[in-house]
Amino acid sequence: MSTPPQAYAPQRRILELGGAFYDPVEAARFPQTTLRFRNDRAATEVGLANLSEAEWLSHFGRFEPLPGNLEQPLALRYHGHQFRQYNPEIGDGRGFLFAQLRDDRGRQMDLATKGSGTTPWSRFGDGRLTLKGGVREVLATEMLQALGVNTSRSFSLIETGEALERGDEPSPTRSAVLVRLSHGHIRIGTFQRLAYLRDAENMERLIGYVLRNLYGEEPGEDAAAHLLDLVVDRTATLAASYMAAGFVHGVLNTDNINVTGESFDYGPWRFAPTWEPSFTAAYFDHQGLYAFGRQPEAIHWDAMQLAVSLRTVSEAEPLIAVLDSFAERYQRAVSKAILWRLGVVPRDAETDRAVVQAVERGLVGSKIGIDRFFFDTFGGTPPADPAFDEARAVLADYAPRKGRDHPYWSGAPCSMLIDEVEAIWAAIDQRDDWAPFHTKLAAIREMGAALS
Template identity: 80%
Template structure:
């Protein structure tokens, strides 16, 4: 096998951190590998679109090393707060970092797995992923990318021919391995583990690694403070983009927050049908800790854990000052995100915020579907009705950013509500019919073109 000549640079920069941050592991030997989804759009960005299906299966189903990158897979070590309870016994339990590459923009990108077998951090798990879980992650990442959310990309989904037993879905069920393309897999929980070990040397090393390789900055005298400021900005933007997308991640634990502000690791996610702040995605989130309207609070709390971890090498005062900036950055980011989805050009912060508040009030009181509202209002016209009277007045002075000439606007809004997800899965599960899945991916990408 040979990597195509147009391939971009292969990297192994994670090795700079040293073996205190990871464990060498081996992939599971699956009974079969059946290619179900390959993201050639993403593969083109990292020089891998030229692979044949046979080569693709060898690399992303059998995990033959990508030449010039890592010689063996690495399961990353981290800790984290899970529903606000600290857990020092976690890490990559059913996945590993498989390769690092540069994309067309020169960014360092990780190819990492979900469902690739057991690791030292699997605890009592089997290290596998259900095919349904893989299908759901592809749908989530495609939808979020189209809606302007910084997200990991589902790079590959391969069915692996095992029958899995699961307590939360009918079993036995089909198995798969997913590969995701992400701008780094360093989590807030990675920093928490080093702080837990009181390892100032490795904390300094970790801060420098993230600044250099994920933010393209050289660490200076106030490296920890600088990093926290960058993460606060990215995290506030992520929280805002979730709200504009109507998305509920479901499990915003500190080990699920990437320090680049890129959303990833999709389990019980859902899109909210209406603007209901109490809407939850996870059946086990009984207290609504990660409900739709509480996501900015949850992400801020997680970033606070990063600040606490950075106290290992930094005084408290500048870290507190950085944290205090989250609310203002979130407010500005949510205005940008909602105006982007509305397809209008921002005016001034005060007017933008007033418009956003009017839209939120209208959505809450009318129970209008989020996707329906943004589809109808795109270009600057709020729907009729008393609930949106204030929003119509506030929106009137705004100039459209894009027209409605794209073919997407000639149909119905693209959505991803739970009944749609279940119907897509039912076709696969009952008839091995991938048509609805493929049709939905095409429709999502059409929406993304119309919004971009």
């Protein structure tokens, strides 16, 4: 018997936190609203797949409230370490929380924006998003989802008809507004702000909100340490999944780390062509702070800042004990993630770790492309390259978790390297040709079906 479609289930739980956590704002009025991407797969999960195009543009281009939902958008307040420098002057500067609703797994989800206009936290920004930035985020989230990363979903991309001036790309350039579907928008920086203000009452309120609404648990006697335990586990898994995907987020600041461990907020991201630990995504990351191989360290550091913030309401000892478990959890998670991408069934922790180490050594020594390697090796047989002799030996006794009978395996590996991203954008920018964009999305989803 088929599962009935998810019904639209509006939520307004963010209002439980109170006005100290957000500012009501108005959406920008755009000259035009041209639909460029509609994620019907995600819309089905939250009961919005039946919206007509006119209704879709009304809600996600002009931001008329969804029935029974938030009456006005809310710009969330938070602080954050940006490249390890603390900044108390940030918050939702070009986005807002638009709606909350339940998905088909029973989770509370947020619909939030990027490029929807100025807020009290915009500082000197125009509150807008370039169309290129929106296209890049759609590509990133679709690719990461296919590769098994817990990521926000690009829900809607609408071109808005404004000419934007930007210093880091040819200007004027086209504009857009993006809506993302996320499992919450509470960041480590949300907790940092309350610690900065020494606001213990609202810290307790926020801990309870996250545990109840995002983790489905009632806060107990040591709720702060329990929350940290959950976040450390989720963020260690996130770091591991980035490595298995060959992905470099680029800006792993504390205001960009969601306490559900969901990857989100995509700016200068890139996929690494080869297993090069020093590979960076952001041109302004001169010290390589968020380089490919340093991402687990960076995310651990971010989790430490959450622990520091929770000292507002908790003793240090239980928090330190949780933090000390990050490395072990990461090692377990990275073994699981890489074995999943290799297409084999895990065995035991020690043997699985030996596989991961052999694969990493082979990738570094061979300089083979990451996507090429995992494509060829899926099912447990590495390429006939001496660099992978060790990996071939340790994988010999592993069983494949699924076959290679999907049509995807008869073609070429699906990648998302920077040259292809730029080519997809060039077709849109120069000829208004969206065919390469949609062709790529179809190829990504085919890969996801073959891997899942």
